[in-house]
Amino acid sequence: MTLKSKAAVLRATGLPAPYAKSQPLQIEDVFLDPPKPTDVVVKVTGAGLCHSDLSVINADRAAPVPMVMGHEGAGEVVEVGSAVTDVKVGDPVVFQFSVSCGRCRTCLGGRPQICEAAPAARAAGELISGGSRIKDADGNTIRHMVGVSCFAEYAVVNRGSVVVIDKSIALTDAALFGCAVMTGVGAVVNAAHAAVGDRMAVFGLGGVGLCGVMGAKAAGADTIIAIDLEQAKLDKALALGATHAINARDPDLVEKVKDLTHGGVDYSVELAGAIPAMEAAYAITARGGRIVTAGLSPIGAKFAFEHGDLVTNEKSICGCYMGGCVPVRDIPRFLKMYQSGQLPVDQLIDGYIGLDEINEGFDKLATGGALRQILAPHGIG
Structure with a gap:
């Protein structure tokens, strides 16, 4: 069944700052297709505002639009595709932004972060298994950001774009491990x-x-x-x-x-x-x-x-x-370091914002007024 989700949609890049005025990110109702066999559906708990997002918004980096933004985040699995057997509903997960095919030369060489199949999907704004799972209210296709698009209440992603983590870790903190910490x-x-x-x-x-x-x-x-x-x-x-x-x-x-x-x-x-x-x-x-x-x-x-x-x-x-990381190896390893106090990542979080504050959040990021703001699409608590 199609799932309705509020999301931050980028329809034009290079709009002038301040973004609170130009509003490059529009909060819209989007509609997510049911998961295909290798997809999972995630309820997004937290998503970090990152300079990589900003570089797309300000047109320093090219991206196909319209696109639901966001690549660093965490959440809870609410549905899985028919071919997914190692992730289940209720699992807490961290997104990782460089999904891999597992079969190309670099994947087989132990370097999935530079999978040879991933760039084409990323450039097209599609999942690695093909196509987009997002449509706007008029039925038009919306693109995925690096296969994630977590500036939204829900995201449909390839199974390889998530890493299951320990349930004891706050997902709003774990969000940073998908990009800032790995990189x-x-x-x-x-x-x-x-x-x-x-x-x-x-x-x-x-x-x-x-x-x-x-x-x-x-x-x-x-x-x-x-x-x-x-x-x-x-x-x-x-x-x-x-x-x-x-x-x-x-x-x-x-x-x-x-x-x-x-x-x-x-x-x-x-x-x-x-x-x-x-x-x-x-x-x-x-x-x-x-x-x-x-x-x-x-x-x-x-x-x-x-x-x-x-x-x-x-x-x-x-x-x-991506820090040369193998996500399934390094995200759990770095989370253990966080739990032991070696990586006090929570000290980077400036605050929590809702979807309606996201443009102002990018103004703060652009001017150096914030390190990591966490978008909480469903609210905090």
């Missing part, structure tokens, strides 16, 4: 391979970057240098485990980092999605070090470096999608 912590532990005693720098201290700081501390890094443009975020990074904080506008940034680390960091983790951050990350990395980037710059942005320097100093540059 930030994953970049540090899976791509940088941070270890006890390492010297690290983290560029960009939004929700993802602060998760990177927490991941570096949990891994035992000796020096953790937090770098951002905003003092409030630098202060937050120090509270969450950074040993030093430097404003990205400081003209002596490179020299200060090299002085602190006796020549440079072992790993620079760029989570700002900005070319100046990449350039600084490369400059402060010591001989033999690695630059890991999980930030997404606007389409067409290019990063340049001196080839000879890369070779003679044996540096490496590593792109990192």
Whole structure:
């Protein structure tokens, strides 16, 4: 049976800020098709407002519209398709935004986050099993955001887009593990391979970057240098485990980092999605070090470096999608770290909002007035 759901629909990208005035996200009644054999239906409990959403709204990243937005969230399964046997009604789940086919070369190689089949579905705004499950009030097709679309009361997703979690964890907190935690912590532990005693720098201290700081501390890094443009975020990074904080506008940034680390960091983790951050990350990395980037710059942005320097100093540059995570492995692992106090992710949550406040929420995110706001489509409590 078709399911009616309120949702935040993006019908045009690039509308001017403030979004409270231009209203890029329209709250509409949409209609969800019944689940196909490999689908599940999830009642969304919480969804994080993320810069990746903002980059679609402001047209930094391309996406097919109209689209129900949202990719980071958690909820409860309310229906499953006929072929789904390992997820049941009532299971608490976290969404993950890079569904995989399980059969391509990268999936079989243990890297499902860069599944070869996923990009085509993502670009079309469809589920990996084909097509959209969302229609508007006039019967027109609405697209899915990365196969999730959790800025809504309910979402129909492929079974591979959810990870079942422990029932003891608050779903409004667990929502952050679908993107911010996987991307930030994953970049540090899976791509940088941070270890006890390492010297690290983290560029960009939004929700993802602060998760990177927490991941570096949990891994035992000796020096953790937090770098951002905003003092409030630098202060937050120090509270969450950074040993030093430097404003990205400081003209002596490179020299200060090299002085602190006796020549440079072992790993620079760029989570700002900005070319100046990449350039600084490369400059402060010591001989033999690695630059890991999980930030997404606007389409067409290019990063340049001196080839000879890369070779003679044996540096490496590593792109990192979704923190290099295998979601079914890493989301439960990171949740256990949260429960033990190693990843105090709840400290990133600024507040909870309803669907009717979502445009104002993106104004706060765009101006640096919030780290992670949690959309609660059904209310809190």
